[in-house]
Amino acid sequence: MTLSEFLIPSKSYASLRGPEDTIVLSSRARLARNLRHASFPSYAKKAERLRVFKQIRDAVLKLNGMDSCFVEGMGNLSSDEKTALVERHLISREHAARGAGSGLVINKDENISVMINEEDHLRMQAILPGFQIRQAWERIDQVDTELEQSIEYAFHPKYGYLTACPTNVGTGIRVSAMIHLPALALTDQIRQIIGAVNKLGLAVRGIYGEGTDALGNLFQASNQKTLGETEDAIVTRLEKVIRQVVINEANARQTLLEEKGQMTLLNHVGRAWGTLSNCYMIETQETLNLLSFIRLGVDLGMFPNSDREIVNELFLVTQKGHLQMMKGTMEDQKRDQVRAEILREKTALLGAPRKVKVVSKGGKK
């Protein structure tokens, strides 16, 4: 089975819903683990990496609910397939660059994915739509507990789980939420909010993790520390902060609806829609930035056909990996044209945005 046959089709994937998902697009929890009797992947010889790959793969496939998984070595995936996996946040960019001895396992609902021989022997992740940080953590904790029956982890009584990079030592946990904050950006509050979140001990990054820019007003907030706190405390703090950011973004959206006849809002959403529905060449970065305003407009009911699935699908299928998995590998210029063609056709379905009737804060249920 090829990867594109295995992956949930973009259209169906785009229809997944979760709590507060107009602002929190997805929640993730991942654990870093290593085998006791093996060198870290970067120090291991190929034969050892292959042995580790086989051992972990077999253990993962025996877990409950891991039937019909997609299992593959990284060396057997095409460049487009790896890129598509990164776009769905199923593997890291770093893992995409690895070859023989590295691999992945994804369950059929795409909510559990395991990277083998990334920076650590084992990076396992649960990803759920909407604001479900605790649920994601519980899901991956369950996988971890089951795995521990058959795998002996590298564990130190004082430092906890040992990892290749000291920033992951201890719990080995990273919980994160992907949040969409266009109204905070439009009302010039985004820097302040990010600053506040940082001060609370959380990292805020672009959509593809460390070192990537914030595109399309999408941010990934996650815990910084893995040592000296319980998993529960880490999850609780992230939940609390994200809940506050959700309130801030919701208030900013309300402000945009109420202030000066929605002109700033209409102007951004209108221009984004006018450009996307009439462009003939467009790059990824501009696409994400404009789709951000379209999503905001859809969330606020500004389109005659405020169809959320269309926008979610466009966020996926206009990205390089997905586009090329569907239409074949092509040169940059050709890809910009094909992307524009998809965007013109799909955004036209929404109809031109117009002013919406404002429900004042007091009047909301």
Add this chain to the structure above:
Amino acid sequence: MTLSEFLIPSKSYASLRGPEDTIVLSSRARLARNLRHASFPSYAKKAERLRVFKQIRDAVLKLNGMDSCFVEGMGNLSSDEKTALVERHLISREHAARGAGSGLVINKDENISVMINEEDHLRMQAILPGFQIRQAWERIDQVDTELEQSIEYAFHPKYGYLTACPTNVGTGIRVSAMIHLPALALTDQIRQIIGAVNKLGLAVRGIYGEGTDALGNLFQASNQKTLGETEDAIVTRLEKVIRQVVINEANARQTLLEEKGQMTLLNHVGRAWGTLSNCYMIETQETLNLLSFIRLGVDLGMFPNSDREIVNELFLVTQKGHLQMMKGTMEDQKRDQVRAEILREKTALLGAPRKVKVVSKGGKK
């Protein structure tokens, strides 16, 4: 009669046609003259300026075809009216800043305008639609000849007509053409062409003359020298150079139609149309730059309703002076909204641009 009642309505003004007017929007010829027995305006006391104003005004009004003129002292015009006059190229920006003792006379067809006590006592101009440089020169030469019957000019047998600034001494002539060069800009040839035109002794400036930027791919080409050449030689050279630029721009347009399935062209025209027909706030500069591509699209027949008058009218009525003459003086932000409203409504009438059938060079008549 107020200025706005006098001026040809923007809609009718926008329908004026001339030769080659898809590329050469208008042609102008102006002469700088001074009275023999009076100080230059900047050195004259108010009483002298008022005397000069009266003398020149009366002489101008007696000329053939100058009945039903608009005559006014600059001090009696509102800021919006002066700005609108600059936007129609009937007065200079410098003249708009002048007060008592300075004034203007405009004939009812708006093709002859006389500034009194600008930098010189007399700046008279003929402006005609399209490529009609020689006709503009002949028209203003006729006015000059008639005026010389009743006014004694400051004239030196060796240096010719004397002027306040030495750059105008001699013939006192400046002939210019307003040219629209979007295809040369899109094909990255514009710098090279402007460089070549400069080398031929012509100046190329933005649409409002000296010291202004090129907005909307509009350029004003004019002679630099006024001394040591006959008027005929000056006019002939400008005509020759403009004719060559017209050929270059026409070739670039053909190239854009033929190359890579018109993608670059469609992309620019489509985005411009999408933005203008969906924006809710827009400034003048962006408006001119986007309307430039709309005009190009109209010239090439890319719109279902390729109506040239709509675009010409939009170039006028979206500018500050015209907008405020119509709708009243307003704050910047409000004006940006009113401008956007007009643009949305009018550009929608054109319909979305689409690919046009290419007529190859060989097949053209």
